[in-house]
Amino acid sequence: xxxVAIKGAGVVGxxxxxxxxxxxxxxxxxxxxxxIGAGASWFAGGMxxxxxxxxxxxxxxxxxxxxxxxWWQAALPDKVAQEGTxxxxxxxxxxxxxxxxxxxxxxxxxxxxxxxxxxxxxxxRFSRALFFPKEAHLDPREALSSLHDTxxxxxxxxxxxxxxxxxxxxxxxxxIDCTGHARLxxxxxxxxxxxxxxxxxxxxxxxxxxxxxxxxxxxxxVVPRRERVFMVGATMIESxxxxxxxxxxxxxxxxxxxxxxxxxxEAQITETGTGIRPAYPDNLPRITRSGSIYSLNGMYRxxxxxxxxxxxxxxxxxxxPDHGSEFYDEP
Amino acid sequence: MxxxxxxxxxxRLFLGTAGYxxxxxxxxxxxxxxxxxxxxxxxxxxxxxxAGGAFFELIxxxxxxxxxxxxxxxxxxxxxxxxxxxxxxxxxxxxxxxVIGNQDTLQPDxxxxxxxxxxxxxxxxxVFPYTTDDLVVAERLVEAGCRVLxxxxxxxxxxxxxxxxxxxxxxxxxFPDVTLIVDAGIGRPSHATTVMxxxxxxxxxNTAVAGAxxxxxxASGFAKAVEAGRLAFEAGMLEPRDMAVPSTPVIGKAVFx
Numbered sequence: 181x182x183x184v185a186i187k188g189a190g191v192v193g194x195x196x197x198x199x200x201x202x203x204x205x206x207x208x209x210x211x212x213x214x215x216i217g218a219g220a221s222w223f224a225g226g227m228x229x230x231x232x233x234x235x236x237x238x239x240x241x242x243x244x245x246x247x248x249x250x251w252w253q254a255a256l257p258d259k260v261a262q263e264g265t266x267x268x269x270x271x272x273x274x275x276x277x278x279x280x281x282x283x284x285x286x287x288x289x290x291x292x293x294x295x296x297x298x299x300x301x302x303x304x305r306f307s308r309a310l311f312f313p314k315e316a317h318l319d320p321r322e323a324l325s326s327l328h329d330t331x332x333x334x335x336x337x338x339x340x341x342x343x344x345x346x347x348x349x350x351x352x353x354x355x356i357d358c359t360g361h362a363r364l365x366x367x368x369x370x371x372x373x374x375x376x377x378x379x380x381x382x383x384x385x386x387x388x389x390x391x392x393x394x395x396x397x398x399x400x401x402v403v404p405r406r407e408r409v410f411m412v413g414a415t416m417i418e419s420x421x422x423x424x425x426x427x428x429x430x431x432x433x434x435x436x437x438x439x440x441x442x443x444x445x446e447a448q449i450t451e452t453g454t455g456i457r458p459a460y461p462d463n464l465p466r467i468t469r470s471g472s473i474y475s476l477n478g479m480y481r482x483x484x485x486x487x488x489x490x491x492x493x494x495x496x497x498x499x500x501p502d503h504g505s506e507f508y509d510e511p
Numbered sequence: 512m513x514x515x516x517x518x519x520x521x522x523r524l525f526l527g528t529a530g531y532x533x534x535x536x537x538x539x540x541x542x543x544x545x546x547x548x549x550x551x552x553x554x555x556x557x558x559x560x561x562a563g564g565a566f567f568e569l570i571x572x573x574x575x576x577x578x579x580x581x582x583x584x585x586x587x588x589x590x591x592x593x594x595x596x597x598x599x600x601x602x603x604x605x606x607x608x609x610v611i612g613n614q615d616t617l618q619p620d621x622x623x624x625x626x627x628x629x630x631x632x633x634x635x636x637x638v639f640p641y642t643t644d645d646l647v648v649a650e651r652l653v654e655a656g657c658r659v660l661x662x663x664x665x666x667x668x669x670x671x672x673x674x675x676x677x678x679x680x681x682x683x684x685x686f687p688d689v690t691l692i693v694d695a696g697i698g699r700p701s702h703a704t705t706v707m708x709x710x711x712x713x714x715x716x717n718t719a720v721a722g723a724x725x726x727x728x729x730a731s732g733f734a735k736a737v738e739a740g741r742l743a744f745e746a747g748m749l750e751p752r753d754m755a756v757p758s759t760p761v762i763g764k765a766v767f768x
Contacts, residue, residue, distance in 0.1 A: 236532045283724065364565070371534075371565030396668055418566035461569060463533035 182353035183208050184498065185346040189338065191221035191320070191483040192476050192490070193358035194327040198255060199491040200356075201334045203499065209331070210339045210346040212362070217324045219360050220455030221483050223377050225403050225413050226320040227390050228252060228485060229265050231286035231312045238464055240506065241482055244489045249316045251488035256326050260318050263389035266290075266299060267310040270439055276394035277310060287312045301385045301441065317390050319405050320484060347472075354498055357475040361456040364420060370477060372420030372456040376429045377413035379405075380437065382447035393440045400436040402444075409450065412437050416481070425452040457481055467494055467508045474498075513712055515690055516605070516637040516658060518576065520547045523707070524737045525578070525692065526730065527717025528552075534569045536726050541573050544730035549575045550607050550715065552582040553597045567600065578639060580607035585620070587627040594631050606631060607639040607661070607694075617667040617695075621648040625655055632656025641694050644678035646685055653689060660689055661715065664706055665696025668718045672702035676709070683710045700736030707740025708748065 183206035186193050194216065197207045211218070230245030253260045267287070269276045281287065287310045296303035298311065332338070339346070347355050357363065361372050387404040403411045415429045430452065437444040460466055460478040465486055468475045474497065476490050493505035512519050526546045531537035541549060551570050570577065579597035584590040587610065594606040610627055612620030619641055625648065628638045632655055640652050644662045652660060662682060665671035673679060674696070683691060693706045694715040703714045714737050723729035 238532075279722075371569070420564065459533075461533060461538070462535035 181205055181498075182351060185210055185350055185352040185355040186358060187211075187346060187355060188219070188358035188360060188362070189213075189216040189328070189340075190219040190358065190360055191217075191224070191324060192360065192479060192487045193356075194324060194331065195487040196356055196358055196476060196491040196494060197331050197336055198327060198334075199488075199495040200498070201331060201336050203495055205495070205498070207331070207336045208339065208346060208350050208352060209336060210342045210350075212341070212343050212359075214341050216328050216338075217321065219362070220375070220457050221320055221324060221360075223375065223413075223453040223455035224320040224483055225377070225390070225401055225411060226318045226323065226484060227265065227401065227403060228260070228316040228318065229312065229390065230485060231284055231315060232265050232267065232392060233482065233485065234285070235280055235283045237482070238462065240464060241485065244506075245482065245485040246314075248485050248488045249314070252316070252318060252323070252484070255330070256318070256323055259323050259326055260316050261389070262314070262316040264311055264313040265315040265317075265390050265392060266295070266302075267312070267392045267394065268295070268302070268306045268308075268440070269394040271307070273395055274308060276396060276399075277308060280394060281310055284310075284312075286314060299387055299389070299391070301387065301443075302391070305441065315390075317403055318484070322406075323484070353472065355473045356494060357473055357477070360477060360479070361420070361458045363475065363477055364456075364458065367475075367477065369460050370458050371418070371461075373459050373480065374417040374419040374421060375414040375455050375457055375481065376417075376425040376433070377411060377415075377453050377455075378425065378430065378433055378449055379451040379453075380410045380412055380444055380447035381408050381450050382410070382443055383408045384443035384446060385441050391440065393436055395436060395439075398432040398436050400433055400440075402437060402440060410437075410444075410447070412444075414481075420456055422454055422456050425454055457483075465490055465507055467497070467505055469497075469508075469511050513690070515548070515713075520576075522547045522734070523713040523741055524703075524734050525550065525694075525713055525715035526720060527715065528570060529582075529717055530721040531726060534566065537721075538569070538573060539727040540720055540730040541575060543727040544720070544734050546730075546734075547575050548578050549573065550578045550580045550717070551601070553579050553593055553600065571601075576605075577601050577603060578605050578607050579603065580641075581609050583611065584609060585611050587623045587630070590623070590627045591630050594627075594636060598636070604635055604637050605639065606636050607641060609641045619643060619663075621645065624648075625651045628652050628657055629655040639692070644675060644682055646682060649682060649686060649689075653686070658689060659692060660686065661692045661694035663695040664693050664702070665698075667695040669696055670698025670719060671696055672698050673705055676705075679706060679709055679711070700732045703733055704736045704740035704743075707737055708743050710744050713737075 186209045189211035230242045234242040290309045390403045392401045459480040463480045465478040496503040525548045581590045581593040610623040664673040692713040
């Protein structure tokens with residue numbers, strides 16, 4: 181097989197490149213920016229939380245997403261922490277917990293003592309919580325960087341700062357478009373959903389796992405990273421505007437983080453960011469094909485969770501056009 | 512048939528478009544509800560030029576009349592500005608006017624609301640004000656030019672259902688000729704039936720459907736509940752009494768014992 185070009189070096193592009201490379205297919209990765217992860221995946225939460233996501237997502241997200249944990253563990257063995265997810269709510273919003281529990285599976289209820297045992301710094305703050313033990317998390321930036329290095333070691337070639345159509349310069353058989361929201365102008369069914377996030381740094385609190393803080397209006401999650409850093413996310417706004425975080429969003433995220441634990445009030449805001457998540461009307465991803473170009477898009481908020489399954493399917497489709505995929509929209 | 516400003520509609524259920532799991536689910540719910548009027552928040556979705564474009568295209572594609580709202584506005588100025596933006600984006604003079612006075616309860620700031628309603632009515636808008644069940648405020652809104660009033664029955668998103676039935680009753684009695692639409696606080700179909708039985712003209716919902724386990728099925732449940740309440744109101748209901756009344760008289764038996 182001739183080399184395959186992959187457009188876009190975000191999570192979808194890199195995961196797809198990996199799936200092709202390990203099948204012995206030569207890959208040429210073409211990226212408009214000067215580095216990997218210039219799009220939404222750089223600002224992702226990195227939660228591999230298919231059971232929690234079921235609260236608002238289709239059954240496919242849970243079923244297919246559940247396989248992503250093993251995929252990331254196999255691809256990047258030392259980058260994935262499988263510590264589960266803790267879901268809490270302020271005392272006045274405990275009904276949100278009940279609602280969450282009716283929409284999801286794969287959890288158990290914890291009482292105050294069990295919460296304290298799991299996350300000592302949250303001791304005394306919540307009387308009940310939901311715990312999803314099988315869920316995992318990773319640092320998206322570390323994961324993307326490792327994947328890049330792994331791909332280079334496997335012989336994949338990266339072309340950064342390229343805006344030209346890769347099929348013109350490279351002798352490739354197929355092109356796989358993984359450019360996410362950059363395809364908004366070319367795909368009428370695709371829309372952008374703005375997500376805003378921020379990084380906080382504090383040594384006053386330690387968490388071992390992502391914590392979701394339910395609230396009827398402003399639910400947030402806090403994901404611990406290395407070096408006393410916490411990622412706080414994320415807004416969901418029907419907008420394709422990629423500008424800096426809005427003051428209101430910043431207030432809401434900070435308010436919720438502070439309500440989760442007052443120590444966040446003393447933290448430093450080390451970064452804020454905005455990503456545009458590409459989504460189709462059902463918020464599920466699609467594989468489409470036009471001539472010799474496959475397109476993987478519409479990951480919505482599930483880039484890290486669903487790209488392994490889509491990448492697997494597109495790799496199999498390249499080798500055998502009759503391979504089925506529940507995400508493939510045949511032309 | 513219900514007349515809302517100069518538009519005649521048959522469905523007495525209005526639906527909000529926020530907070531659904533996906534636009535596809537929203538679209539299913541709108542179809543299942545049979546609604547002819549949906550509300551769209553313009554506030555945050557349109558932070559700039561192309562923002563919200565694709566979502567608004569989806570909304571326009573649903574084939575209903577659109578009632579843009581000023582959700583999230585806290586001042587008269589903000590609300591008026593948002594209403595004007597909405598007129599441009601959706602090409603309609605309709606505006607659901609919300610001016611929030613308390614961030615926690617989302618209670619309307621009725622003073623700013625009346626002021627904004629007056630400004631917008633004078634500029635040719637047909638205003639649907641989100642208000643409380645206060646009769647004096649309602650009168651001021653009618654004076655300001657509103658021919659539709661949208662009282663809450665409980666705080667937005669609370670799902671508590673009608674909290675003050677006598678206030679809603681007296682509102683209906685005081686404004687027999689104004690279109691009254693209960694907006695906010697409905698949690699389940701029986702709540703909708705209750706306010707429709709009181710003679711309210713329509714019900715506006717969002718969270719009760721968007722947050723349901725199956726929004727489309729819930730939307731269809733609400734459509735039936737709203738219709739049931741309306742039919743009961745039109746038919747005339749029995750008043751409760753404190754003794755039993757046999758529905759089948761027993762001939763030949765002494766009436767008094």
